[in-house]
Amino acid sequence: MKITYQLFCKCLPSAVLPDEDLFNNLTDFIDQAESYVNNLTNGLLDLNFDYSEDPTTAYARATAWAIRLICARAYSHAIPHIDLVLTSTGFGVVSNANVAPASAERVNRLLDSLIRSEIHAYYRLIDAMRGVANWSDSIQAKTVFATSIIWNPDIWELLGGEKLPDVKDPIQANKRAIREAESAVQQLISPNFYNEIVEAVRHASQDELMNALIYYVQSLVMAMVKKDHSVENLKGSLLTFLEDHIEDYPTYANSTAYKANHFKPYENKQGDSCYYFG
Numbered sequence: 001m002k003i004t005y006q007l008f009c010k011c012l013p014s015a016v017l018p019d020e021d022l023f024n025n026l027t028d029f030i031d032q033a034e035s036y037v038n039n040l041t042n043g044l045l046d047l048n049f050d051y052s053e054d055p056t057t058a059y060a061r062a063t064a065w066a067i068r069l070i071c072a073r074a075y076s077h078a079i080p081h082i083d084l085v086l087t088s089t090g091f092g093v094v095s096n097a098n099v100a101p102a103s104a105e106r107v108n109r110l111l112d113s114l115i116r117s118e119i120h121a122y123y124r125l126i127d128a129m130r131g132v133a134n135w136s137d138s139i140q141a142k143t144v145f146a147t148s149i150i151w152n153p154d155i156w157e158l159l160g161g162e163k164l165p166d167v168k169d170p171i172q173a174n175k176r177a178i179r180e181a182e183s184a185v186q187q188l189i190s191p192n193f194y195n196e197i198v199e200a201v202r203h204a205s206q207d208e209l210m211n212a213l214i215y216y217v218q219s220l221v222m223a224m225v226k227k228d229h230s231v232e233n234l235k236g237s238l239l240t241f242l243e244d245h246i247e248d249y250p251t252y253a254n255s256t257a258y259k260a261n262h263f264k265p266y267e268n269k270q271g272d273s274c275y276y277f278g
Contacts, residue, residue, distance in 0.1 A: 002048075003030050003034075003067070003070060003071065003074075005020045005023045007067065007071070008023060008071050008075075011067060011068045011071040011072070012071055012072060012075060012114070012117065026074055026075070026078050029074040029075070029077050029078040030070065030071075030074040032074070032077070033069070033070040033071075033073040033074040033077070034047070034070050036073065037066050037069055037070050037073075037125075039140065040125070040140055040144075041062070041066060041125070041129055041132075041135065041140070042134075042135055042138040042139075042140045042141075044129075044132055044133075044134060044135055044138075045059070045062055045063050045066055045132070046063070047063060047066060047067060047070075049063050051063040051064045057131075058128050058129075058130070058131025058132050059128075059131075059132055061124075061128040061131075062125060062128035062129050062131075062132050065121050065124040065125035065128055066125055068117070068121040068124075068125075069118060069121035069122055069125055072114050072117040072118040072121055073118050075114055076111060076114035076115055076118060079107065079110065079111055079114070112166070112167045115167045116166045116167060119153070119167075119169050123152040123153060123154070126144055126151075126152070127152065127204075129141070130202065130203065130204035131204055136202045136203045136204075141202055142202070145198065145201065145202045146179075147171065147175050147178045147179055147182065148182075148198045148201050148202060149178075149182060149185075149197070149198070149201065149214070149217055149218050149221050150171070150178055150218055150221055150222060150225075151171065151201065152171060153169065153170050153171060155218060156170045156171060156174075156222075157170075159218060159219060159222040160222065160226070161174070161222060161225070161226070162174075162226075174225060177225045178221065178225055180224075181220075181221040181222075181224035181225050182194070182221055184224060185217060185220055185221055185224075187257065188235065188238075188239075188257060188261075189217075189238070189239075189242065189252055189255075189257055190251065190252055190255035190256065190257035190258070192251050192255065193249065193251040193252040193255060193257070194217075196251055197210075197213060197214060197217060200214065201214060209245060209248060212241070213241065213242075216234070216237060216238040216241050217238065219234050219237075220234040220235060220237075220238055239261055
């Protein structure tokens with residue numbers, strides 16, 4: 001698509017935007033950002049689509065957030081290079097006697113603002129893409145949802161995750177801990193059953209019962225990430241929920257994990273033929 005100067009300014013109203021002449025120098029950065037977004041969405045979006053006609057559809061919302069992500073990513077990647085020029089003796093900085101140079105602090109604040117915009121647009125785009133036909137089964141979707149239970153900063157914050165600076169993505173910063181916690185929950189309820197839950201998350205399940213189950217799993221994973229004292233209680237709550245609805249979860253009911261969770265150790269009763277006296 002053609003990202004115009006006007007569209008660029010509309011997507012980044014809080015940024016100190018370049019004039020139209022300088023904007024033309026951002027073409028390569030915009031092309032790179034567009035390629036990144038096109039790959040992320042598996043080429044399923046027509047970015048020339050007029051999302052304002054019906055902004056409530058998943059496709060329209062995805063298109064709008066894709067454009068915002070392109071603009072924020074392009075500009076944040078361009079800023080460190082905008083005033084550099086290559087000369088015969090090395091790199092120099094563009095100078096204009098009529099314009100006072102911005103302080104490093106102000107430039108950093110602008111970069112922080114753009115990084116926040118990029119993180120926000122990325123997760124809003126992913127959320128909307130779950131409702132776009134054929135995306136949820138793509139390699140891109142499965143890669144994005146590799147840590148698939150606590151998958152965006154809103155969920156992280158809702159469940160009491162550690163507050164990070166706005167320019168930090170808590171999902172990326174805690175990816176290893178989330179994966180380790182998810183692995184432990186997989187063993188608790190069986191990998192195959194856990195994969196069914198992952199599928200529901202990736203496809204934005206609207207099933208009320210499944211959404212309740214997802215919340216139980218999310219709460220347990222977060223408690224494990226935080227090494228919270230509530231882990232054992234949350235394990236019990238999850239297993240009780242599954243027990244109460246066992247007819248709805250045949251994969252879990254037929255798993256070795258289910259058998260392990262219901263295993264009763266030998267009680268050594270006196271009437272047993274193998275009773276041990278000691």
